[in-house]
Amino acid sequence: MVLGNEVVSVARAGVTPERLVQAGAELADEVGFDGVTVSALARRFDVKVPSLYSHVRDSRDLKTRITLYALAELADRAAAALAGRAGRDALIALGTVYRDYAREHPGRYAAARLRLDPRTAATSAGPRHAQLMRAILLGYRLDGADQVHAVRLIGSTFHGYISLELAGGFDHSEPDPQESWERIMDALDALLHNWPAPTPEVAS
């Protein structure tokens, strides 16, 4: 049955897992990752809620897929930004990709922080992120053992800063977050150039 140009009665809405994930990612950016709900998504597709269960196992499955999508998208951006850069440039480029992505797509960034079960995580873009992080350290001279610690430091600082900024932690204090971000990039760069040896245990 067709009225005007609108297919009215039993038309297919054209729901696919891919479109669900895409719409879910957009919804996350609008209402937060927690607001991504099967119901909200069904409304967005103008479809009854149970219809989505043919395309997605359950709510958890939906969120996992959005997480994988965000991780891959972010890894793509990171890889593109790192191409042709090394050392300080690479460090800042990578950090800025993460930060910009989080500000542009807060819901997807939150999605990327969802804990995945180990099997899923192994086939996600997670390892690509780790790889890119390690690539940055090639521009600095760090011993093998120190590299892991440095990767963890950089990852922690990136994520911590972005998470605090996004949560509004810097909203009501003085200097522009942008300025702090730049100074922190400077500081990390300096630190990587001059990575300290471990402090020996002090026998009391």
Added chain:
Amino acid sequence: MVLGNEVVSVARAGVTPERLVQAGAELADEVGFDGVTVSALARRFDVKVPSLYSHVRDSRDLKTRITLYALAELADRAAAALAGRAGRDALIALGTVYRDYAREHPGRYAAARLRLDPRTAATSAGPRHAQLMRAILLGYRLDGADQVHAVRLIGSTFHGYISLELAGGFDHSEPDPQESWERIMDALDALLHNWPAPTPEVAS
């Protein structure tokens, strides 16, 4: 009506906001901050759900109170740990307080990260945390402007590391997180001792 020693029929369960918050904090540590629900709390007090609404405005209010509780508890621990310490000792002591608290009370730590509205935040223990963070920098020689950046760096790194460790981000990679933590404390200490000047803008 009394059976044995049990008051059976219409006894008061003795719910108070304080006991709700306390139980809510414990519940958060057991099932995660998201699992803290009015229903779950009512079950724990063996009381019907709507009864809690005389003690707490709504679910949001409950969570806010748990957040305030956690922030205060954490600030107390931090202040105690910082007493009599300066410089590197103070830095490590503060970081370790945060990290230990997060591992001991993951739900409360998550609660402490809840975004508060500005009015509530101003009267929370949040400013105390900021104060303690600034106190650490007294042991290092930093210009006024650099202090804020350094505070933000330290806060970001602490929070980022703890958050990644808690989320299991280091679960399946090589070195012990404890070792990385110590090396990162060393690195932060070295960085604060040798804080870099801002890199000048390079005119293209």
Added chain:
DNA sequence: CTCGGTCGCCTAAAACCATTAGGCTGTTGC
């Protein structure tokens, strides 16, 4: 001592979300 008020809990009910079971209808492949 008793009477009214308040406090602390209750039941009832509406609204939203997740999930399962089962039905109906075009479309597609043989």
Added chain:
DNA sequence: GCAACAGCCTAATGGTTTTAGGCGACCGAG
């Protein structure tokens, strides 16, 4: 042409939040 399937639907259950209103127990005043 028909059977199977894909894609959507209705119906129903159960959990969560929140509001409205009731009822008994305790407490202070007369």
